[in-house]
Amino acid sequence: MSDTAFLSLEKLTLAYGDTVAVKDLDLSIRKGELVAFLGPSGCGKTTTMRSIAGLLSPASGAIRLDGADITRVSANKRSVGLVFQSYALFPHLTVFENVAFGLRLKKLPAAEIESKVTAGLKSVGLSKFSARKPGELSGGQQQRVALARSMVMEPKVLLLDEPLSNLDARLRLEMRTELQRVQKETGVTMIFVTHDQGEALSLADRIVVMLNGAIEQIGTPEDIYNRPVSRFVADFVGFENIFAVEGGKLKAGNGPIDFSGSLPPDTAGLVWRPRMVTLGSGPFQGTVRGASFSGSTREYLLDSPLGAIKAEEDATLAARETGSAIAFDLPVEKAARLKKFG
Amino acid sequence: MTPRVFSPLVLFLVIGFLIGPFFIIVAASLSGGETLAFPPQGFSLQWVAKVFTVESFRESFAISMLLAIGGTAAALVLGVPASYALSRYKLPFGETIRTIVSLPIIVPGIIVGLALLRYIVVPFGMNITLTLFLAHTALVLPYAVRVVSASLNNLRSDIEEAAVLLGSSRAGAFFRVVMPNIRSGILAAFILGFVTSFNQVPVSLFLSGPGVRTLPIDMLSYMEITYDPSVAALSALLAFMSIGIVFLAERFLGFSRYV
Numbered sequence: 001m002s003d004t005a006f007l008s009l010e011k012l013t014l015a016y017g018d019t020v021a022v023k024d025l026d027l028s029i030r031k032g033e034l035v036a037f038l039g040p041s042g043c044g045k046t047t048t049m050r051s052i053a054g055l056l057s058p059a060s061g062a063i064r065l066d067g068a069d070i071t072r073v074s075a076n077k078r079s080v081g082l083v084f085q086s087y088a089l090f091p092h093l094t095v096f097e098n099v100a101f102g103l104r105l106k107k108l109p110a111a112e113i114e115s116k117v118t119a120g121l122k123s124v125g126l127s128k129f130s131a132r133k134p135g136e137l138s139g140g141q142q143q144r145v146a147l148a149r150s151m152v153m154e155p156k157v158l159l160l161d162e163p164l165s166n167l168d169a170r171l172r173l174e175m176r177t178e179l180q181r182v183q184k185e186t187g188v189t190m191i192f193v194t195h196d197q198g199e200a201l202s203l204a205d206r207i208v209v210m211l212n213g214a215i216e217q218i219g220t221p222e223d224i225y226n227r228p229v230s231r232f233v234a235d236f237v238g239f240e241n242i243f244a245v246e247g248g249k250l251k252a253g254n255g256p257i258d259f260s261g262s263l264p265p266d267t268a269g270l271v272w273r274p275r276m277v278t279l280g281s282g283p284f285q286g287t288v289r290g291a292s293f294s295g296s297t298r299e300y301l302l303d304s305p306l307g308a309i310k311a312e313e314d315a316t317l318a319a320r321e322t323g324s325a326i327a328f329d330l331p332v333e334k335a336a337r338l339k340k341f342g
Numbered sequence: 343m344t345p346r347v348f349s350p351l352v353l354f355l356v357i358g359f360l361i362g363p364f365f366i367i368v369a370a371s372l373s374g375g376e377t378l379a380f381p382p383q384g385f386s387l388q389w390v391a392k393v394f395t396v397e398s399f400r401e402s403f404a405i406s407m408l409l410a411i412g413g414t415a416a417a418l419v420l421g422v423p424a425s426y427a428l429s430r431y432k433l434p435f436g437e438t439i440r441t442i443v444s445l446p447i448i449v450p451g452i453i454v455g456l457a458l459l460r461y462i463v464v465p466f467g468m469n470i471t472l473t474l475f476l477a478h479t480a481l482v483l484p485y486a487v488r489v490v491s492a493s494l495n496n497l498r499s500d501i502e503e504a505a506v507l508l509g510s511s512r513a514g515a516f517f518r519v520v521m522p523n524i525r526s527g528i529l530a531a532f533i534l535g536f537v538t539s540f541n542q543v544p545v546s547l548f549l550s551g552p553g554v555r556t557l558p559i560d561m562l563s564y565m566e567i568t569y570d571p572s573v574a575a576l577s578a579l580l581a582f583m584s585i586g587i588v589f590l591a592e593r594f595l596g597f598s599r600y601v
């Protein structure tokens with residue numbers, strides 16, 4: 001894959017003084033890909049983006065873009081766009097001039113600037129606002145100006161730091177579609193940061209899950225959602241029943257449990273989503289501890305020799321009494337297999 | 343007295359003490375009499391006219407203007423980058439630097455003046471005009487740093503990074519997106535510095551030499567010899583000048599938002 005890589009980070013280590021924020025990160029991204037950085041607060045998403053943009057120079061490692069080593073290239077010569085979470089619009093300039101800023105620095109002819117800015121503003125639906133100052137726009141509109149300002153520069157890579165986090169639900173959906181459309185139309189390579197797994201799953205071609213300054217897993221949304229490799233990713237995408245596996249046996253509350261089928265030797269854990277748990281039949285016994293109704297489904301919390309189990313059933317089925325005993329199964333064929341239990 | 347009566351009275355007194363002297367001076371300067379007096383005797387513009395004929399007033403006015411404009415400009419040339427560094431970077435001893443820079447506000451002018459005279463001008467024979475210029479620069483510097491720092495702190499720093507990512511150099515970003523946004527702060531600092539320098543007495547008192555005198559000092563010595571209303575007329579003219587400057591600044595830049 002390395003020969004098709006458009007942007008690659010090689011053994012990238014990023015530090016603030018003595019604090020290492022990102023360690024030995026390797027990542028390669030293809031041209032035109034839409035990649036999401038997903039991970040908890042403080043895992044190094046913003047730090048990684050800033051280093052790609054050139055705002056932070058790496059302690060070690062290299063960044064290559066479009067065949068060139070850009071590790072030491074200064075931020076203003078990289079052709080990398082960054083849409084800040086805070087928008088970072090220039091308050092003294094109109095919307096038009098904000099978008100024109102970079103084009104003017106490129107010393108393009110006035111007519112070309114005019115037409116590019118007009119087209120840019122049109123594509124984010126802000127043509128009517130070109131004479132306003134940023135202070136006279138809503139948060140969502142400001143964000144779109146910031147997007148247009150980066151897009152008109154036709155960067156090789158566009159980075160977006162939590163582009164949707166400050167928007168309300170409706171606008172968020174609108175912007176999501178917008179981003180996807182812009183990316184399709186222009187084919188720009190895009191990386192965006194998000195806390196929201198739904199957003200990452202629905203938008204991205206590939207998701208990079210980060211934890212503590214390192215990549216935990218890289219994969220397509222389906223890989224991440226269905227085949228998490230570690231306990232952290234499994235937990236993050238909603239596998240709520242998580243068990244370690246040692247020597248082919250499930251490590252549970254009351255000691256190891258044998259499985260009928262055999263597991264591949266590198267299995268470090270097995271995880272199930274609540275709806276993968278079979279209720280009403282199976283080799284295990286539990287007691288219903290609690291139930292919650294969530295519209296289409298009912299969620300149960302079971303006490304069992306395996307520990308606490310979360311199960312889910314269609315809400316059209318009769319509700320199960322709290323305190324009642326119940327048989328259940330954790331079908332191995334449905335489980336996701338973890339290669340690493342950390 | 344109930345608060346209802348008390349507060350308008352206090353208000354009236356405060357305004358009276360603030361503006362009263364100004365009216366007295368204006369009235370005294372329009373007097374027809376030979377000596378500085380209030381209430382004025384008669385009416386004439388002769389003292390206003392006389393101000394412009396006094397040679398030493400013209401000279402010291404020019405010196406004061408040069409000092410106020412040059413000193414404030416120099417203070418800004420030093421103060422703007424200093425404020426920028428103090429607000430954007432974690433400097434070693436940043437707080438100490440900030441304190442040292444604001445010392446001239448705290449240390450009484452009379453001490454500064456005496457010290458400059460006793461330990462710099464006399465032993466090293468330093469040029470009086472140059473010493474005055476440096477002293478005024480130092481006196482204005484704290485105002486420059488304070489006012490400019492305040493407007494820098496209100497300005498996000500990520501816009502500079504945004505400018506850099508759009509192709510600007512670091513220095514270019516400062517001039518393209520920082521300066522325009524702190525322009526009013528700089529102007530406010532300039533006006534404050536100008537007025538501070540122009541009205542400065544205690545330091546300048548010690549730093550007067552043959553032919554080198556600031557206007558306030560010259561007015562003091564003029565009054566020691568001649569007690570005619572022209573001093574009042576000059577004061578009134580200066581007051582109108584200040585009002586004019588502030589009015590224009592407010593009119594075109596919304597000055598009051600920054601001070």
Ligand SMILES: Nc1ncnc2c1ncn2[C@@H]1O[C@H](COP(=O)(O)OP(=O)(O)OP(=O)(O)O)[C@@H](O)[C@H]1O
Pocket residue numbers: 016019021039040041042043044045046047048195
């Ligand atoms: N300027 C800084 N100085 C020192 N440490 C920093 C600085 N900025 C970030 N860090 C540290 O680096 C680590 C990664 O921070 P980063 O901002 O990249 O996280 P993030 O993944 O973007 O988090 P969030 O989702 O909250 O934005 C954190 O532990 C943070 O405390």
Ligand SMILES: [Mg+2]
Pocket residue numbers: 045046047161
């Ligand atoms: Mg962040």
